[in-house]
Amino acid sequence: MNYDNILSDRVQGIKxxxxxxxxDIAATMDNIISLSVGEPDFKTPFAIRRTAIHTLExxxxxxxxxxxxxxxxxxxxxxxxxxxxxxxxxxxxxxxxVGGSEAIDAAIRALVNFGDEVLVPEPSFVCYAPMVQLTGxxxxxxxxxxxDKFKLTAKQLLEKITPKTKALILPFPNNPTGAVMRREDxxxxxxxxxxxxxxxxxxxxxxxxxxxxxPHVSIAEIDGMKERTIVINGFSKAFAMTGWRxxxxxxxxxxxxxxxxxxxxxxxxxxxxxxFAAVTALRECRADVDNMVSEYDMRRKLIVKGxxxxxxxxxxxxxxFYVFPCIKSTGMTSQQFCEELIYxxxxxxxxxxxxxxxxxxxxxxxxxxxINHINTALKRIKEFLDEIRN
Amino acid sequence: MKKLVKLxxxxxxxxxxxxxxxxxxxxxxxxxxxxxxxxxxxxIGYSAIINEEEFDKNCVTAFIELKVSPxxxxxxxxxxxxxxxxxxxxxxxxxxxxxxxxxxxRGTNLRxxxxxxxDRLAPIDGVLSTTTHFILRRYxxxxxxxxxxxxxxxxxxxx
Numbered sequence: 001m002n003y004d005n006i007l008s009d010r011v012q013g014i015k016x017x018x019x020x021x022x023x024d025i026a027a028t029m030d031n032i033i034s035l036s037v038g039e040p041d042f043k044t045p046f047a048i049r050r051t052a053i054h055t056l057e058x059x060x061x062x063x064x065x066x067x068x069x070x071x072x073x074x075x076x077x078x079x080x081x082x083x084x085x086x087x088x089x090x091x092x093x094x095x096x097x098v099g100g101s102e103a104i105d106a107a108i109r110a111l112v113n114f115g116d117e118v119l120v121p122e123p124s125f126v127c128y129a130p131m132v133q134l135t136g137x138x139x140x141x142x143x144x145x146x147x148d149k150f151k152l153t154a155k156q157l158l159e160k161i162t163p164k165t166k167a168l169i170l171p172f173p174n175n176p177t178g179a180v181m182r183r184e185d186x187x188x189x190x191x192x193x194x195x196x197x198x199x200x201x202x203x204x205x206x207x208x209x210x211x212x213x214x215p216h217v218s219i220a221e222i223d224g225m226k227e228r229t230i231v232i233n234g235f236s237k238a239f240a241m242t243g244w245r246x247x248x249x250x251x252x253x254x255x256x257x258x259x260x261x262x263x264x265x266x267x268x269x270x271x272x273x274x275x276f277a278a279v280t281a282l283r284e285c286r287a288d289v290d291n292m293v294s295e296y297d298m299r300r301k302l303i304v305k306g307x308x309x310x311x312x313x314x315x316x317x318x319x320x321f322y323v324f325p326c327i328k329s330t331g332m333t334s335q336q337f338c339e340e341l342i343y344x345x346x347x348x349x350x351x352x353x354x355x356x357x358x359x360x361x362x363x364x365x366x367x368x369x370x371i372n373h374i375n376t377a378l379k380r381i382k383e384f385l386d387e388i389r390n
Numbered sequence: 391m392k393k394l395v396k397l398x399x400x401x402x403x404x405x406x407x408x409x410x411x412x413x414x415x416x417x418x419x420x421x422x423x424x425x426x427x428x429x430x431x432x433x434i435g436y437s438a439i440i441n442e443e444e445f446d447k448n449c450v451t452a453f454i455e456l457k458v459s460p461x462x463x464x465x466x467x468x469x470x471x472x473x474x475x476x477x478x479x480x481x482x483x484x485x486x487x488x489x490x491x492x493x494x495x496r497g498t499n500l501r502x503x504x505x506x507x508x509d510r511l512a513p514i515d516g517v518l519s520t521t522t523h524f525i526l527r528r529y530x531x532x533x534x535x536x537x538x539x540x541x542x543x544x545x546x547x548x549x
Contacts (some may be wrong), residue, residue, distance in 0.1 A: 023546060036548070298397070298412035
């Protein structure tokens with residue numbers, strides 16, 4: 001059997017994530033100190049777990065409606081109304097998905113025709129371009145730059161818009177850079193898009209994790225943008241619920257109706273136990289989220305200082321739980337740096353180019369770890385730098 | 391102050407420099423705040439969290455419940471102070487509930503702790519009864535998990 005002939009050209013045309021290669025190296029070694037994880041170190045708050053246990057005890061294990069539990073969609077609407085000042089019709093404009101990832105996939109599939117272009121600011125999370133390619137669309141990267149604090153600028157956006165542009169992915173707060181788009185930055189983007197038929201897929205999965213006392217702003221709350229924005233969010237990062245696989249999309253009914261169709265055939269409904277638990281997350285766990293954010297913030301400051309003191313220039317991230325130090329001063333590529341670091345000092349960080357070519361020269365370092373763990377890892381990275389510089 | 395105390399409670403060896411960065415204040419302010427906490431008796435000392443079994447396999451720790459008849463003038467304080475004087479004693483608390491004083495005693499072996507109870511604690515005037523409980527295994531100590539109770543189960547690398 002010649003599988004190459006059997007398999008779809010589109011799926012063969014996409015690559016495995018660069019992160020996976022690194023995972024394979026790390027998996028062969030002992031005593032790895034990892035700063036590579038893209039998920040919280042906190043356990044899911046107990047109240048959420050208790051709801052899940054009760055749900056199971058009561059035997060509530062059937063399907064829910066395709067779009068998700070009514071109570072959950074109402075809770076999501078209340079949450080969005082409070083946090084981003086946008087209200088949605090829970091019945092027609094909100095879809096509960098299997099993590100934010102499924103929502104992104106469904107949004108792209110609902111929008112993209114063959115040959116359509118989707119703008120993807122990079123560096124960014126690894127899923128956007130492959131998902132676009134699978135639909136027959138073309139992912140057009142936009143390189144964000146450290147001098148712009150890794151924000152997307154209106155100028156960059158304008159340069160890449162063509163008659164074929166169908167959608168813009170807006171992945172902020174950003175993984176891997178930690179960049180955040182503030183209200184004034186979003187106003188500029190909105191000014192470009194307001195008179196165009198381009199949909200914004202706003203991936204706000206890290207929206208709760210912003211620092212410096214300024215809360216997250218969604219592009220949906222900027223004048224004229226709600227009707228052209230699909231807000232994507234989920235429970236993984238804010239509520240430390242990665243393994244529960246639960247996210248959601250909110251946006252204009254005509255789009256959400258099509259997304260529901262895809263979801264209905266591909267998924268049926270999101271996990272029922274997770275959905276019940278998520279209601280508790282939204283209704284009762286504000287204090288837990290605040291505590292986690294306060295912890296992340298302290299670690300963030302510590303790790304930024306650590307890298308700057310080692311001479312690896314580190315942009316101060318304002319969101320998510322990553323720092324993105326520049327390693328160009330070592331003369332190594334991101335891949336070389338990360339491989340040497342893991343072999344010599346058993347510290348695992350992720351090469352920046354795994355998040356798009358513009359990530360070359362950087363490494364992604366997660367601070368979803370205890371302070372002691374971070375300090376130990378920083379010490380080893382410093383030793384590594386001292387050795388390669390001498 | 392609350393955040394500072396929380397950080398020190400978890401790890402008293404963080405430098406003032408590190409604390410300052412995490413709290414967003416200057417190193418000098420950290421030093422002043424710590425001095426204040428020490429002065430007003432909020433911080434009464436610093437110690438390492440020891441995995442006793444790793445340090446000394448034979449070492450034993452016991453919780454001893456004491457029933458005590460309080461004295462007219464000073465209630466429980468005199469007896470508690472008397473017990474606290476012994477270097478073998480780690481902690482002494484006045485408790486609500488079925489007994490009065492809880493005493494933590496550490497010794498190099500079982501016999502030493504048992505003898506300490508029978509020779510030093512039981513004979514004290516006003517001590518009515520003692521019940522000794524030995525620690526068999528530790529799972530968490532001062533907020534720190536032992537490996538038998540906690541593992542980072544996340545995969546090493548994830549997007």
